[in-house]
């Protein structure tokens with residue numbers, strides 16, 4: 001396939017490398033002033049890929065958008081006139097809340113949302129590390145997007161495990177629940193994921209998950225509270241040494257994805273007239289921290 005990756009950061013270059021080495025024609029679209037960019041993943045041979053080349057964008061069969069949730073509109077808006085009507089547009093980011101905008105601006109394209117638990121790190125502007133293997137779930141959000149199940153073979157061949165979901169909402173909500181539970185607490189207390197199992201933090205984690213579960217029920221996402229709590233506890237245990245992306249964003253004084261994680265949860269709660277005091281308080285805490293950087 002002709003694939004353009006918009007937002008070639010850690011996750012974008014992880015996929016760029018694997019899709020390119022598995023036979024696809026990959027180009028990059030980012031914010032640097034370049035015509036080609038050499039990227040290197042781990043100690044593998046560097047790849048030189050076209051960068052910001054309009055013909056490659058116009059001929060893309062698939063646009064894989066790997067910017068952060070709050071960067072999606074800014075990244076895609078200038079490109080809209082050059083995206084072919086048949087081009088599949090796939091957003092791969094943490095958090096939720098970008099789908100409505102995407103459907104408004106590209107109603108006729110096949111639209112796909114994705115979530116991944118692979119870990120990737122940017123070591124320098126061109127060197128990336130695959131820090132942990134994981135799963136990628138994706139699925140269509142409109143009629144044309146729902147017909148793209150063949151992408152499972154494309155992505156699974158390049159970087160397993162990739163699973164096509166007929167109901168991507170369920171997978172996105174499961175990931176959102178984990179992010180709502182782990183990210184703001186680790187960012188607020190500046191701790192590694194595993195510390196949330198300690199008695200100092202775990203009761204707060206439980207309260208956050210209970211509230212997330214109320215919203216999931218109201219949204220029609222089927223999952224038992226005990227199952228959700230166990231999933232969150234499993235991630236805390238299995239990623240005990242990891243620093244969550246929000247913890248890293250806040251500690252490096254960067255904007256986090258709170259608006260698309262807890263912010264999205266609270267918006268859906270309001271739609272169902274639900275009050276979520278624990279999540280509301282955490283949202284305010286993270287916003288307050290972000291405001292202190294803006295003032296610096």
Ligand SMILES: NC(=O)c1ccc[n+]([C@@H]2O[C@H](COP(=O)([O-])OP(=O)(O)OC[C@H]3O[C@@H](n4cnc5c(N)ncnc54)[C@H](OP(=O)(O)O)[C@@H]3O)[C@@H](O)[C@H]2O)c1
Nearest residue numbers: 007008009010011030031067068071074075093094119120
């Ligand atoms: N990294 C992980 O391990 C991981 C794991 C699971 C999920 N995720 C999720 O994946 C998403 C991407 O994360 P990441 O770690 O890959 O972030 P990242 O390294 O910051 O990559 C984002 C890339 O998008 C580029 N970008 C921003 N605005 C743009 C614009 N207007 N036009 C074109 N490019 C633009 C950035 O360019 P600049 O370099 O100029 O800023 C950067 O290269 C996030 O939602 C994250 O939560 C990440």
